Amino acid sequence: MNSTNALYIVATPIGNLGDISQRAIDTLNKADIIAAEDTRHSAKLLQHFGIDTRVLPYHDHSNEAQTAKWLQRLQQGENVALISDAGTPLISDPGYRLVRLAREQGIAVIPIPGACAVVAALSAAGLPSDRFSFEGFLPAKNTARFSRLDAVATDSRTLIFYESPHRIQDSITAMAEVFGPDRQVVMAREISKTYETFLSATFAELLQILDTDPNQVRGEMVVMVQGYVAPEKEGDTLSDDVEKMMAVLMDELPLKQAAAIGAKLSGEKKNRLYKWAVENKTER
Template sequence: MNNSNALYIVATPIGNLGDMTIRAQEVLRLVDIIAAEDTRHSARLLQHFQISTPLLAYHDHTNEAQTQRLLDRLISGDNVALISDAGTPLISDPGYRLVAMARQQGVNVVPIPGASAVITALCAAGLASDRFAFEGFLPAKTGARQQRLEPLAADPRTLIFYESPHRIQESLQAMAQTFGEGRQLVLARELTKTFETFLSGSFIEVLAMLEADANQLRGEMVVLVQGYSAPSSEADSVDPEAQRIMRILMSELPLKQAAALAAQISTEKKNKLYQWGLQEKN
């Protein structure tokens, strides 16, 4: 290691152990201690690479005293490596508090890059990659999830989410309702592992694939959604009277309810009015 007295942010494999970089192995061997999200899980990784550096548990629920102990070790001259269960630390994983406090104390923070499920999925998805937004995990509760999704419906960037198997169908259904059933997406599952799979199509099509094959409901999942692209004439295609109704309703009601009521009053379709409302708000 070229840096002393440093906090190393070390990426570990997301599945295939062959993705562990040589530099990451060297750093984990030479630091004084490794702060890990799950010491039992990380112990197996270290054993595979014959690394004997001591492990210390560190996760989002770690108290301030534990964080301070790590900082004290760094300030006193020790080198500390931070790892998560898989992939790059801090990307929907613990570590933000420790990194922020280390930088505030003037401690060197050195990234050791490697695997990341976000980038791994994006580079093979076939969706636009020049601009993208990583949204992490959606809230479990319906109302909170809807609040997160609605502002994203008209976002032109590729949207990337993490999701667990037991919530994937519910989340995709919520996205379909908000983004439109015909919006294209890619579901990347079990990345770098034996059963790595990419499912692509509209929300209707991908949901049907999941319904038809229970095996597709297993493993770690990344959802990538095509960014919104509205025809230039879409706003003009909404009847002026429907636009007037929408503006009145939008001033008093959430967009989803406004579109539903305006569709009953006018001859326009609810989804079309919803998309128009998103453009109007933006």
């Protein structure tokens, strides 16, 4: 521990307890207090490693007054270690407000690196990893979910999402509709745990697996989607009449609905019209 106090952002295991670092254990032992997303959950980890540092809750529902109390502790010279339920704090976990305020007050914020589900999943997925976009959890409501997916439908980077068991099938169904059933996807489940599984498939194939194997909808998931590959321009243009029809439909309807109606009227494939609509929506 440094001679001056700091806010330590400490990564904890996402499954196998052996994934914790010695530096993380030392930091948690020497901190004056630990800020935990869920004190009952973290108590098991701390007990396993014989860490008896005092623990208090800090989570996304902490109000401004509670956040201010944590900041006051830091201002008074205490060393605070921030942990989440698993993995690296602030990666779809609490802590952003406290980190921002601490930095604004000139308090040192020191990361203690370790496990992170998004990085672990991507490293073993076999998808391009030089450029990727972490999208976190999709919205629970269907309309907002489709809106978020529409916004990244033509992103060429590998797209990475977190998802929970009770929403995984709805999310994969929505992705298949927006990204297309033939887009490649890798779903990593229960990373670093006993039943760790990686499923590499098209969306159509993955939906079939989820429908027939209930074990694959258990645990926490990381869903990684191959980036969009633009179709070859040559021979892939629409006729002037179809483009004019799509332009009218796009002015009145969401892109998915415009493509579906356009396909019925023109005989073109719905996916082809949807791709055209996505590529041309910003020009309108």
